[in-house]
Amino acid sequence: MITVLEGAPPMAAAIGALRASLLGGLDPEAGPPRSAVPVPQGQLLLMPAHWGSYAGVKVVSVTPGNADRGLPRIQGNYLLLDGETLTPLALLDGIALTNVRTAAVSAVAADVLAAPDASRLVLFGTGPQARSHLEALRCVRPVRDVVVVGRDAERTRTFADDIGARVGSADDVADADVVVCCTTARTPLFDGSLLPAHSTVVAVGSHEPDAREVDERTVGRSTVVVEAVSAALREAGDIVLAAQAGALDPGTLIGLADLVRGKAQLPPGRPRLFKSVGMAWQDLVVAAAHFEATQG
Incomplete structure (x- = not known):
């Protein structure tokens, strides 16, 4: 069963996790490039990654015209997977996650x-x-x-x-x-x-x-x-x-x-x-x- 997680971790915890991953050997150069697919109203972005015990992918839409519709310019979700079996573990709000991790x-x-x-x-x-x-x-x-x-x-x-x-x-x-x-x-x-x-x-x-x-x-x-x-x-x-x-x-x-x-x-x-x-x-x-x- 997939766990639906609200929001994202506290900022201090996110900072600590990112710092620890780099000190632990994570190589940013090894990650696959972001896939950006143009669509009539904007872009679809696909961002997969694997590290340690986990894998995951973020799917994001970027729609510049949404501001005039009263909707967010960027929307999306994040799917976290088990790193060995690639079994889905959790679904997160991709924008809340992006706001914190950036x-x-x-x-x-x-x-x-x-x-x-x-x-x-x-x-x-x-x-x-x-x-x-x-x-x-x-x-x-x-x-x-x-x-x-x-x-x-x-x-x-x-x-x-x-x-x-x-x-x-x-x-x-x-x-x-x-x-x-x-x-x-x-x-x-x-x-x-x-x-x-x-x-x-x-x-x-x-x-x-x-x-x-x-x-x-x-x-x-x-x-x-x-x-x-x-x-x-x-x-x-x-x-x-x-x-x-x-x-x-x-x-x-x-x-x-x-x-x-x-x-x-x-x-x-x-x-x-x-x-x-x-x-x-x-x-x-x-x-x-x-x-x-x-x-x-």
């Missing part, structure tokens, strides 16, 4: 990249990922001063009031310890020349090679960390476009696993950028942790 991965990276006393956050976006990232970063850094930047003034003000933040502008990155970009933007959100040398940027909003949230200046100035080099060069427009412009040598990209395992060199005196496209192993690790937490 922010949790960012927190794993930020815990190594950001200054220990990082307290000022500039947050681009007003949706579920913005909210989840604030929660996740507060698990690893003493975030106290939050500035929100959004396209819709009323929505931005409402969101900022709800999370106890201030409304700001793109220029606020000049004083940021951490900048988080979780938007649907296809062009850069801020001028990378404004970033302080001590800052850390997290960009998670896009997974298409022709879309980006950060400019070539940001990429060129920064030590750049990605979940997997192969995935970044395939899907991360922030990386692909900067490399095409000559602002980035792909050979300098640092994989998240090497970062967590302490194998990466982080030069002082320059910003740090974590670019995430979202990968299937992350869903699997967090889904498995949630399933195990509910058993017996």
Whole structure:
């Protein structure tokens, strides 16, 4: 019998599970690429993975026109399987899972990249990922001063009031310890020349090679960390476009696993950028942790 699990594990547990999987030998480069199938109203995404005692697959639909229908832009479910027999074990809300695992991965990276006393956050976006990232970063850094930047003034003000933040502008990155970009933007959100040398940027909003949230200046100035080099060069427009412009040598990209395992060199005196496209192993690790937490 398949167990239907509500929501996703607590953020701190998801962060711990992802960190432990990387320390335990999980290789993000070994995962299969995301399958994206165009359909008339958007995309269907298929994300399978296998690790340890489990396998699983997430099926997601992306429908840009749903906003006008009062429906979510992204919908989906996650099926967790036994790793040996491939017997279905549990069904999870794919969007709740995505919201937690995306922010949790960012927190794993930020815990190594950001200054220990990082307290000022500039947050681009007003949706579920913005909210989840604030929660996740507060698990690893003493975030106290939050500035929100959004396209819709009323929505931005409402969101900022709800999370106890201030409304700001793109220029606020000049004083940021951490900048988080979780938007649907296809062009850069801020001028990378404004970033302080001590800052850390997290960009998670896009997974298409022709879309980006950060400019070539940001990429060129920064030590750049990605979940997997192969995935970044395939899907991360922030990386692909900067490399095409000559602002980035792909050979300098640092994989998240090497970062967590302490194998990466982080030069002082320059910003740090974590670019995430979202990968299937992350869903699997967090889904498995949630399933195990509910058993017996």
